[in-house]
Amino acid sequence: MTESAAPPRLDVGVTEMILCPVEVVADYASDPTHAPEWYANISEVVWQTPPPLQVGTEVAFVARFLGRELRYTYAIVEHTPESLVMRTAQGPFPMETSYGYESMPDGTTRMTLRNRGTPSGFSRVVAPFVRIAMTRATSKDLAALKQILERA
Template identity: 30%
Template sequence: MRRLQLEMRTELQAPASKVFDFVADHTNAPRWQSGIHDIRRITPGPLRVGTEHELTRRFAGMRVVARNRFIAYEPGRFVAFEIPSGKMTGVASYLVEPTGAGTCRLTSNVDFHVGGLARFAVPLLTVIFKRDDEKALAALKVLMDHP
């Protein structure tokens, strides 16, 4: 197993509550994360610790089907979720902090463990993850900055 860690930040011209509500609802992911083709919530009720999703995405040329589960949830501020099984397992999170009247900062963190033959490609996978995150944050900026 090898670790893939990445932290990305972006400043947004939108209220923190709006940004958090959007990114914490993972069913919105296909609107701003180009690699995700399908995601559905598989637990009923409001978002909370224990909320689970199933998703299909393309990553590094591969089709990946995975599940995630919320392991921390602070409404309006922070959500962390784990991907408990697969070739890449680990934790990702979004932290949304107000920076002014109607503006905020989003910090995205990924801390994955990569197994199998893919562990030898962690440096390349890190570059791909960073590129994909930069595209996603740019798309989110457009969605949030220009309603």
């Protein structure tokens, strides 16, 4: 396969400083039950395996993105106090979402939210637009998370 024929790869990462201890941020953000509260596009979360969240847990999400309803299931592949990594077990295209939590010297938390994947079908055709939309949405979602946690 030539370089130009390779499928477009999405890799969108956004970072936000949250004025809360890392444990508070990680506990809240890593709980899928809270996702509809801070992800504007996620409307429903259904545990496919019983809580608590751990490696092997599967969680189904219903979201709207670019005017389309998306249904996908993530499998938890890493869960530590510093990170959460989820990969699609079922969905429109392979995607990995990772959260990174870094405690800063002043007691705040640097959170990084990263989405990586290889779109297929229609999403592949519009990948450059999807990247821009994902960056915008991810920035808004982290800003919403920051507002929720700093208000608490």
